[in-house]
Amino acid sequence: MGDTNQPELPASMPVAPVQDVLQALADPVRLEMVRRLAADDAPVRCSALYDDISKSTASHHFKVLREAGVTERIYVDGVLHQRLRRDELEEALPGVVSSVVSTLQPT
Amino acid sequence: MGDTNQPELPASMPVAPVQDVLQALADPVRLEMVRRLAADDAPVRCSALYDDISKSTASHHFKVLREAGVTERIYVDGVLHQRLRRDELEEALPGVVSSVVSTLQPT
DNA sequence: GGGCATGTTCGATGATCATCAAACTTCGTG
DNA sequence: CACGAAGTTTGATGATCATCGAACATGCCC
Numbered sequence: 001m002g003d004t005n006q007p008e009l010p011a012s013m014p015v016a017p018v019q020d021v022l023q024a025l026a027d028p029v030r031l032e033m034v035r036r037l038a039a040d041d042a043p044v045r046c047s048a049l050y051d052d053i054s055k056s057t058a059s060h061h062f063k064v065l066r067e068a069g070v071t072e073r074i075y076v077d078g079v080l081h082q083r084l085r086r087d088e089l090e091e092a093l094p095g096v097v098s099s100v101v102s103t104l105q106p107t
Numbered sequence: 108m109g110d111t112n113q114p115e116l117p118a119s120m121p122v123a124p125v126q127d128v129l130q131a132l133a134d135p136v137r138l139e140m141v142r143r144l145a146a147d148d149a150p151v152r153c154s155a156l157y158d159d160i161s162k163s164t165a166s167h168h169f170k171v172l173r174e175a176g177v178t179e180r181i182y183v184d185g186v187l188h189q190r191l192r193r194d195e196l197e198e199a200l201p202g203v204v205s206s207v208v209s210t211l212q213p214t
Numbered sequence: 215g216g217g218c219a220t221g222t223t224c225g226a227t228g229a230t231c232a233t234c235a236a237a238c239t240t241c242g243t244g
Numbered sequence: 245c246a247c248g249a250a251g252t253t254t255g256a257t258g259a260t261c262a263t264c265g266a267a268c269a270t271g272c273c274c
Contacts, residue, residue, distance in 0.1 A: 017210070018138070019133070022132050022133040022138070023133040025133075026132075029262085031126060031129070045220095047220075047221090053262090054263070055221065055222085056224090056264065056266090057262070057263050058221085060222090060261095060263080063222085079271090080221065080271095093207070095205075095206050096203050096206050099125075099200045100125050103125045134231095136232085154250075161233070161235075163252075163254090164232070164233050167231095167252090169251085170252085185241070185242070186241095
């Protein structure tokens with residue numbers, strides 16, 4: 001019917017308590033994911049968010065980020081993407097995302 | 108001579124890379140310590156920064172915070188205190204401390 | 215429908231880390 | 245100087261978590 005053929009996805013979590021958000025960001029792999037998400041400021045294909053780890057590990061990190069309310073999943077042209085929930089995060093923890101994301105990465 | 112009889116303490120670390128700061132803050136015990144430090148905005152006696160954990164555990168957490176450049180040790184009247192390095196943190200990661208500290212704690 | 219690509223879930227394994235008690239250091243005080 | 249208070253260090257233990265491969269789910273395309 002009016003079905004756009006986009007698969008249904010569970011509703012996004014609210015942004016979790018600071019503790020959990022910090023924990024989510026405090027992992028190098030996840031921080032890099034968030035950096036890449038922030039760089040585009042648009043939904044990004046999952047596979048573009050990591051290198052050198054297995055799909056299952058990546059999926060695990062997606063889950064952690066999602067359950068902390070940092071990201072959400074959306075379909076774009078039938079392809080799963082991750083989106084950084086900038087506005088919600090800015091409201092819950094003003095300054096944190098931009099600060100964390102804009103810092104130079106140590107070698 | 109001009110010696111104030113204050114014991115010497117090693118110089119403070121520079122604020123560590125974001126990764127390490129986040130890791131330091133991403134522990135409930137340490138976050139509570141930082142909250143108490145921020146509440147006073149002045150050096151605080153070590154023993155006033157925690158309850159329900161052993162001295163050795165507390166000392167471990169102090170070390171983590173210190174090595175991330177989040178806190179430093181100073182002597183006040185011959186008594187060891189911890190101080191939150193607000194200014195340095197604000198410069199390195201603007202908004203993070205105030206955001207993290209001012210959030211309501213979940214029960 | 216069959217095959218392929220892309221993510222997720224599950225179970226197991228190894229590494230990291232929070233925790234503690236005990237021994238040690240250091241300072242202040244009687 | 246001996247004692248006590250306050251932190252630190254060390255070594256051990258248990259819990260948490262990042263990682264992987266294998267099996268499963270889902271959507272796309274020929």
